[in-house]
Amino acid sequence: MALLTPEDLEDLLNKLRQSNETIKASTGKGITEICEEVYGTRPASQKVAIVPITAGNGIIGNFSSSLLAITEYFGLEGYITDHPDITGYHQAVSDGADILLMADDHMFIAHNLKNGKIAANHICTGVIYSEIASRFIHAGSKDVMVIGLGRVGYAGAEHLVKKGFNVYAYDPNTEFMEKAIEELGVNAYDSADHKKFSMVFEATPNANTISEGMITDRCLISTPGIPCALPAELAENGDIDLVMEPLVIGAAAMLYSVF
Numbered sequence: 001m002a003l004l005t006p007e008d009l010e011d012l013l014n015k016l017r018q019s020n021e022t023i024k025a026s027t028g029k030g031i032t033e034i035c036e037e038v039y040g041t042r043p044a045s046q047k048v049a050i051v052p053i054t055a056g057n058g059i060i061g062n063f064s065s066s067l068l069a070i071t072e073y074f075g076l077e078g079y080i081t082d083h084p085d086i087t088g089y090h091q092a093v094s095d096g097a098d099i100l101l102m103a104d105d106h107m108f109i110a111h112n113l114k115n116g117k118i119a120a121n122h123i124c125t126g127v128i129y130s131e132i133a134s135r136f137i138h139a140g141s142k143d144v145m146v147i148g149l150g151r152v153g154y155a156g157a158e159h160l161v162k163k164g165f166n167v168y169a170y171d172p173n174t175e176f177m178e179k180a181i182e183e184l185g186v187n188a189y190d191s192a193d194h195k196k197f198s199m200v201f202e203a204t205p206n207a208n209t210i211s212e213g214m215i216t217d218r219c220l221i222s223t224p225g226i227p228c229a230l231p232a233e234l235a236e237n238g239d240i241d242l243v244m245e246p247l248v249i250g251a252a253a254m255l256y257s258v259f
């Protein structure tokens with residue numbers, strides 16, 4: 001799995017504010033309203049402990065501080081434990097924290113110690129970004145293009161199918177394609193059909209995965225993928241709304257899913 005870098009997390013809250021303005025313009029609602037509707041929950045000043053984890057590639061310089069900023073943005077009482085790993089976990093539980101946030105190189109979780117709910121970042125990211133794509137107010141149909149059917153993409157495709165959207169998906173991994181067709185009933189995207197989409201959800205670790213032939217002139221591209229899926233020459237087109245940021249929207253969905 002591609003790991004975040006400190007550079008990815010620079011200027012995080014400004015990236016969120018920009019994304020949220022695009023989300024409001026494209027869907028009619030902001031990220032907090034959408035999270036409330038998707039999960040049926042609201043923040044209630046919960047105490048959130050962020051536990052740095054040294055496993056694997058170790059601590060990412062500004063990952064914990066970014067999570068702290070996110071908890072405060074959503075009106076929660078957040079703090080970073082004095083020590084990482086088990087010592088930090090013990091401190092958080094002893095302090096009576098309501099929710100724990102912690103990540104190793106494979107899983108990033110939110111665990112609500114009071115109600116037992118637990119959330120995984122890749123699932124929540126897939127759900128919330130695909131949800132955003134599906135709410136495009138200028139969409140002329142229920143067709144949604146899904147690019148990438150890995151941990152995040154599959155979760156998003158599943159969410160869209162459950163909501164009754166017509167999902168057209170592409171992933172060069174034939175095993176993932178066959179799984180999504182068999183288990184979710186998605187349509188295999190075929191560029192030869194020359195079908196264009198006004199709603200796109202992209203979740204790949206590659207740049208420029210979106211080509212001009214895939215999208216209508218006026219469209220919404222919702223992508224947690226790093227680096228950016230939209231080629232610069234297409235991004236200059238004023239009619240493309242792009243929702244893309246490295247951590248906050250997915251982390252917000254995790255918190256709302258465990259409130």
Ligand SMILES: NC(=O)C1=CN([C@@H]2O[C@H](COP(=O)(O)OP(=O)(O)OC[C@H]3O[C@@H](n4cnc5c(N)ncnc54)[C@H](O)[C@@H]3O)[C@@H](O)[C@H]2O)C=CC1
Pocket residue numbers: 001002003121122125147148149150151152153170171172173176203204205206209223224225226227245246247248249250251
């Ligand atoms: N912004 C955020 O909050 C988050 C961002 N991410 C990012 O989302 C991306 C996806 O993460 P995962 O699903 O965990 O990765 P993954 O490795 O599980 O899945 C990626 C999938 O993309 C497919 N793919 C690669 N190139 C493609 C192309 N040109 N067209 C279609 N499919 C293509 C691969 O075959 C693979 O199935 C990564 O860049 C990751 O860093 C992940 C979690 C949260």
Ligand SMILES: NCCC[C@@H](N)C(=O)NCCCC[C@H](N)C(=O)O
Pocket residue numbers: 001002003004005051052053054055058059060061063064103104105106108121246247250
């Ligand atoms: N965008 C959300 C998905 C993040 C994920 N791609 C990642 O980089 N995970 C590694 C996080 C490692 C954190 C580290 N153990 C720490 O605690 O600082």
